[in-house]
Amino acid sequence: MNEVGVGIVGFGTVGKGTADAILQNAAEIEARTGARIRVASVCRRSPLTNGAVPPGAHAVTDWKELVASPGVNIVVETMGGVTAAHELVRAALEAGKPVVTANKNLIAEHGGELFELARRRNVPIGIEASVAGAVPIVRALAEAVCGDRLLALRGILNGTTNYILTRMSQDGLSFEEALRLAQQAGYAEADPTFDIEGIDARDKLCILARLAFRCEISPAQIAATGIGRVSAEDFHYARRLRATIRLLAVAERHGDELEVSVRPWLVSRKSILSSVEGAHNAVMLEGERTGTHMLYGRGAGSGPTGIAVLSDLMQIASDMAAGKLAFRQSVAAPCDVKLPISAHRVLAPWYLRLTVKDRPGIVAQVAQAIARQHANIDAVCQEPDLKKERLSFVVTVEPVSECAIAQAVKEINSMDFMLEPALVLPILEDAGL
Amino acid sequence: MNEVGVGIVGFGTVGKGTADAILQNAAEIEARTGARIRVASVCRRSPLTNGAVPPGAHAVTDWKELVASPGVNIVVETMGGVTAAHELVRAALEAGKPVVTANKNLIAEHGGELFELARRRNVPIGIEASVAGAVPIVRALAEAVCGDRLLALRGILNGTTNYILTRMSQDGLSFEEALRLAQQAGYAEADPTFDIEGIDARDKLCILARLAFRCEISPAQIAATGIGRVSAEDFHYARRLRATIRLLAVAERHGDELEVSVRPWLVSRKSILSSVEGAHNAVMLEGERTGTHMLYGRGAGSGPTGIAVLSDLMQIASDMAAGKLAFRQSVAAPCDVKLPISAHRVLAPWYLRLTVKDRPGIVAQVAQAIARQHANIDAVCQEPDLKKERLSFVVTVEPVSECAIAQAVKEINSMDFMLEPALVLPILEDAGL
Numbered sequence A, B: 001m002n003e004v005g006v007g008i009v010g011f012g013t014v015g016k017g018t019a020d021a022i023l024q025n026a027a028e029i030e031a032r033t034g035a036r037i038r039v040a041s042v043c044r045r046s047p048l049t050n051g052a053v054p055p056g057a058h059a060v061t062d063w064k065e066l067v068a069s070p071g072v073n074i075v076v077e078t079m080g081g082v083t084a085a086h087e088l089v090r091a092a093l094e095a096g097k098p099v100v101t102a103n104k105n106l107i108a109e110h111g112g113e114l115f116e117l118a119r120r121r122n123v124p125i126g127i128e129a130s131v132a133g134a135v136p137i138v139r140a141l142a143e144a145v146c147g148d149r150l151l152a153l154r155g156i157l158n159g160t161t162n163y164i165l166t167r168m169s170q171d172g173l174s175f176e177e178a179l180r181l182a183q184q185a186g187y188a189e190a191d192p193t194f195d196i197e198g199i200d201a202r203d204k205l206c207i208l209a210r211l212a213f214r215c216e217i218s219p220a221q222i223a224a225t226g227i228g229r230v231s232a233e234d235f236h237y238a239r240r241l242r243a244t245i246r247l248l249a250v251a252e253r254h255g256d257e258l259e260v261s262v263r264p265w266l267v268s269r270k271s272i273l274s275s276v277e278g279a280h281n282a283v284m285l286e287g288e289r290t291g292t293h294m295l296y297g298r299g300a301g302s303g304p305t306g307i308a309v310l311s312d313l314m315q316i317a318s319d320m321a322a323g324k325l326a327f328r329q330s331v332a333a334p335c336d337v338k339l340p341i342s343a344h345r346v347l348a349p350w351y352l353r354l355t356v357k358d359r360p361g362i363v364a365q366v367a368q369a370i371a372r373q374h375a376n377i378d379a380v381c382q383e384p385d386l387k388k389e390r391l392s393f394v395v396t397v398e399p400v401s402e403c404a405i406a407q408a409v410k411e412i413n414s415m416d417f418m419l420e421p422a423l424v425l426p427i428l429e430d431a432g433l
Helices: A013-024 A026-033 A063-068 A083-094 A104-121 A137-144 A159-171 A175-184 A199-213 A232-240 A302-321 A362-371 A402-413 B013-024 B026-033 B063-068 B083-094 B104-121 B137-144 B159-171 B175-184 B199-213 B232-240 B302-321 B362-371 B402-413
Strands: A003-009 A036-043 A058-060 A074-077 A099-101 A150-156 A243-254 A257-268 A280-287 A291-298 A347-356 A377-381 A391-401 A423-428 B003-009 B036-043 B058-060 B074-077 B099-101 B150-156 B243-254 B257-268 B280-287 B291-298 B347-356 B377-381 B391-401 B423-428
Touching: A003 A013, A003 A063, A003 A302, A013 A026, A013 A036, A013 A302, A026 A036, A026 A302, A036 A063, A036 A302, A058 A063, A063 A083, A074 A083, A074 A302, A083 A099, A083 A104, A099 A104, A099 A302, A104 A199, A137 A199, A137 A280, A137 B137, A137 B302, A150 A199, A159 A175, A159 A232, A159 A243, A159 A280, A199 A243, A199 A257, A232 A243, A232 A347, A243 A423, A291 A302, A302 B137, A347 A362, A347 A402, A362 A377, A362 A391, A362 A402, A391 A402, A402 A423, B003 B013, B003 B063, B003 B302, B013 B026, B013 B036, B013 B302, B026 B036, B026 B302, B036 B063, B036 B302, B058 B063, B063 B083, B074 B083, B074 B302, B083 B099, B083 B104, B099 B104, B099 B302, B104 B199, B137 B199, B137 B280, B150 B199, B159 B175, B159 B232, B159 B243, B159 B280, B199 B243, B199 B257, B232 B243, B232 B347, B243 B423, B291 B302, B347 B402, B362 B377, B362 B391, B362 B402, B391 B402, B402 B423
Parallel strands: A003 A036, A003 A074, A036 A058, A074 A099, A257 A423, B003 B036, B003 B074, B036 B058, B074 B099, B257 B423
Antiparallel strands: A150 A243, A150 A280, A243 A257, A280 A291, A291 B291, A347 A391, A347 A423, A377 A391, B150 B243, B150 B280, B243 B257, B280 B291, B347 B391, B347 B423, B377 B391
């Protein structure tokens, strides 16, 4: 069979982007796969106007009809949400039809179960589009560095927060001003909670950490701290420290444990991750043999995400054309490695921003609290011309475990001059070299 | 068959790196592929000492014996050079055995013919390790962005020259001093011609341009200019222009033509390519739908290149274990797109460094020559405290075709105050956003 019919469920931005790419690059796709891919069917709850239906495609409003259609050989799930998408993907796999999905929530929550079902039915499932748009990070982890022992994965996985932090850094804006700009530019939703609280990045990290470390992990196990407490002031200090601030999703091996977190980091200008600006995504990998490498690109949008969906479609269509369609072990390898999820094991230098009512002796008291944890202060810096009533200063601390720094900060936060809890950021010094 | 025997020919740095990775990550490899990969045989002309032979492997000195061995299911070619490697790879494919090669010269020169043979024999050929070490650029082009229409590919593909340029930039060294350091650090060979003249990058660009654009292209069609004329002075000017200098391998679509070249560029600090330092490699892709993205990492060494070989081995072993071994269309798609190779079509801003014997009226004459090509000068800058007898200054020109700038430079070079031909670099302004 050299003609492969695709059924797209949830014909929104990504679904349309996929259909457009299939239509416009048909000849090229055939040359590269040996198969003619065509959009056989599209499904959307609210009926599409005729002009919106791809030429030659059948429009339906019930996904069950699409899955059952003999003309649909591969099901593309771009509807989003979890419950209905879960039902759809299960039904397609049960029917022996390969699935390509762009749904990070679904794979983060139910990936293990769906991979197992795909294995039993011996059909492939493609998830490249579920993380970081056109950045081929799923392939990189599943097929390129899979022979290496990974030590750490550090990603900028949420374009909205990276856009906000970039504007704060470049234009000296407050968090609220930058968020408003992001909303105006269409990068942030009216309710931006999922992005700015790190929930979106958490789902993506969950998917990547499983691929990288083959250990079972659920989004709820990942501690997420948002960017709401990062202020314009922090970017002043960051600049003085030759650094910037980024929301990083991190999974790091510590001996036989895995530490996973999403939170803002102070990122040194020496690290190439500090060069990732605007709504871009990037993932930096550190492998025992491969050293440090990075993938970078657009993380969202109909163009990039549509091409990510298409990349999985082409691989599956190519296998169909060659008569060797089967479950793909690489993206869906069993997650049977035992790496307990740990917390507070990160060993890093630290950035503490303290907001205080000034009086003599503050630095001495803070320094004593840090010294009691056997940690060394690297620098103390303060912006000039601040009001005595409410001033901020920054202390950077040489590498020490998060346990130790948390203990020191707990003590500092209870001191009477503190006007709000200290902002604590780990520092990424130089992951790029 | 779940046990897959690998035969490695040319047991040097990369061959040993591959064998080490196979041995040390055996359990992980099996979980991810469903196959047990073992080194069945190694071949080297000069016999190996016993300790150097991987446990359980058979050491031979004649590759024909290795290819014929029933225990060898996949042949790894890491011998280098073209003639013997060509014979070996042909023989293995003819015998129906999959091949994984790290040999850029071989694939640049004979890729088309070997892919055709692999297709006829219906066996896969893996070439990930032939370009940029552990950076999965072959997979990215063949399987990830393959559904997009690529507009341009810009790569830092030679670690030696990037190391030299980085040292010149960071430490203010001359080219000769930086080359000597690169030789001491083991990044450059005693005869560094292939690296510094851009020949090595040319072979790699040839492989990538075929994958990206599916048009037949040979290394000889790619104009290569080395970095020998870049001086410490140029880095002074680059810094003033908020830029650096990098040797870029570029393939760019201009309408229905493809322009390919290897040469030094002035790269603006706004482009993320300017952040690629030391012996690292990076490839930036610009796609119609995917926009700009980049892959970055270590381009050479036994660790990274061994893992790249292993990534192809794992994919092939996985297919063998699933009983669906076959030719892989994706990396070896036919190169039947007609994109004539063009020259001097690049439209870019330009950097001209002129070295002159000073006298009044020079800038006016230079400006007239540029104006005659309907090109606009952007800036003129000069380092202070230079000798009148031999001073340099820099002119930057707003975007104009290479034809026009070449014409202007030809005229300028013939002027009596010129002490040596102008150094002409195209400027990459902002490929990262």
